[in-house]
Amino acid sequence: MNSNRATKRIENGRRKTAEERRQDILEAALNIFTQKGYNGSTTAEIARAASVAEGTIFRHFATKKELLIAVLEPKILVGLINLDKEHREYTPTEFFRCFLKNRLELIKENNGLFRFMFAEAQYHSEVREALFKAILEQGIGIIKPWYEKGVEQGEFRPLPFIPTMRSFMGMALFYGIFNGAFPGLPQEETLEEAADQMLELFLNGLLV
Amino acid sequence: MNSNRATKRIENGRRKTAEERRQDILEAALNIFTQKGYNGSTTAEIARAASVAEGTIFRHFATKKELLIAVLEPKILVGLINLDKEHREYTPTEFFRCFLKNRLELIKENNGLFRFMFAEAQYHSEVREALFKAILEQGIGIIKPWYEKGVEQGEFRPLPFIPTMRSFMGMALFYGIFNGAFPGLPQEETLEEAADQMLELFLNGLLV
DNA sequence: TATAGGAGTGAGTAATCACTCATTATGAAA
DNA sequence: TTTCATAATGAGTGATTACTCACTCCTATA
Numbered sequence A, B: 001m002n003s004n005r006a007t008k009r010i011e012n013g014r015r016k017t018a019e020e021r022r023q024d025i026l027e028a029a030l031n032i033f034t035q036k037g038y039n040g041s042t043t044a045e046i047a048r049a050a051s052v053a054e055g056t057i058f059r060h061f062a063t064k065k066e067l068l069i070a071v072l073e074p075k076i077l078v079g080l081i082n083l084d085k086e087h088r089e090y091t092p093t094e095f096f097r098c099f100l101k102n103r104l105e106l107i108k109e110n111n112g113l114f115r116f117m118f119a120e121a122q123y124h125s126e127v128r129e130a131l132f133k134a135i136l137e138q139g140i141g142i143i144k145p146w147y148e149k150g151v152e153q154g155e156f157r158p159l160p161f162i163p164t165m166r167s168f169m170g171m172a173l174f175y176g177i178f179n180g181a182f183p184g185l186p187q188e189e190t191l192e193e194a195a196d197q198m199l200e201l202f203l204n205g206l207l208v
Numbered sequence C: 001t002a003t004a005g006g007a008g009t010g011a012g013t014a015a016t017c018a019c020t021c022a023t024t025a026t027g028a029a030a
Numbered sequence D: 001t002t003t004c005a006t007a008a009t010g011a012g013t014g015a016t017t018a019c020t021c022a023c024t025c026c027t028a029t030a
Helices: A018-036 A043-049 A054-060 A064-076 A092-109 A111-121 A125-152 A161-181 A191-204 B018-036 B043-050 B054-060 B064-076 B092-109 B111-121 B125-152 B161-181 B191-204
Strands: none
Touching: A018 A043, A018 A054, A018 A064, A018 A111, A043 A054, A043 A064, A064 A111, A064 A125, A092 A111, A092 A125, A092 A161, A092 A191, A111 A125, A111 A161, A111 B111, A125 A161, A161 A191, A161 B161, A161 B191, A191 B161, B018 B043, B018 B054, B018 B064, B018 B111, B043 B054, B043 B064, B064 B111, B064 B125, B092 B111, B092 B125, B092 B161, B092 B191, B111 B125, B111 B161, B125 B161, B161 B191
16 A cells, blocks of 8 residues: 555644544534534545544544534533623623623524534434523523512512523524524614614513 | 235225325324434335335435425415414404414424424525525514504504514524423423413513 | 554445335226 | 226335444654
């Protein structure tokens, strides 16, 4: 056999570490998965996108499904970070405004990922359970305390929490996810405007 | 070859018509597709579920994808029927109440189908476009006239229509679709109660 | 410099896929 | 009964799949 196998090096001539290769594969897999779905993607395709031999994938991940889990695991909790710690001086209403904008940005930046997760959650119980857990943690763990504070302070009406939270999340997710999926939908507003309009409705309702 | 091929007859001894077989296949395909997704389903599996030879599927549908389209086509417009024609004496608010309950029932009855459609819409442009069209027709064609009537009569505030409709649909779809997908979600309410709570929020908002 | 072993490779494999087609079954018409 | 057209069948086909493994390459250490 001849020896013209591709030898990959990065700019300084150093060979990539195993961990860097693993990240390359994860990144490529995320791309391909979100474009074509789990069953619509092939390991050969992912290997090509990661500039790696197909066998290398299976050195890092025992099965394709394990690769799927590894791709989603660090992403699924991204919903929980970078909020809530710092700004304790919010009023409950201000918190909802800030939280909503934050979530809409997050969804917009990870649009393909969100759609992919919700789609695959139907067919892979591991994904479904992780997603379910993340949603509950956001809803119960983050929103609920502010919601209750708002009710105590007489700022919010004492509506039942779960249905209210579900509606709130439904608004945000439907906007974020499906506006990306249906690019033809009339969508003049910036994300900022969209969030304001959503909040206006959520806070004050449709009736005069 | 021996001649013990299965010969299927229904109760009165009559052989099924071609159209009946076609319907069997469509029904089986819908079941399998919604359980496993399009790429996760095999034509062999669908044939088995329809009690039909695999070749028979391809006598009725040229390709697997054509079968997918044929499965969804009659379902995708189901969202548009059985409403709106009769009760012209509604107030705009009453219309929203009636419309929402109607949609929630529809989603509940066709839960797997809805989730499947939204999932596959990402990967099949035909499905995406049909779904997009159905959503627009519901939103623009059905809701908008009532919305405008409500504004004219001074019953509704003049919020921008598209964002408001999107929020409304997001609430309904998220409730209907994901409550089915996450059976662990706290969900005490009946569908009737859920609709009332959703409307209460949609109409009057969270603020006191 | 020699060498051990971890990382990467890609041709190979068995399984599975969507789809074909020669054959058979069927019911109606003659 | 015989004939004929249509429908159904399922073994077969080539393409594709996830995954394997014998081998090569590379680097760290002695």
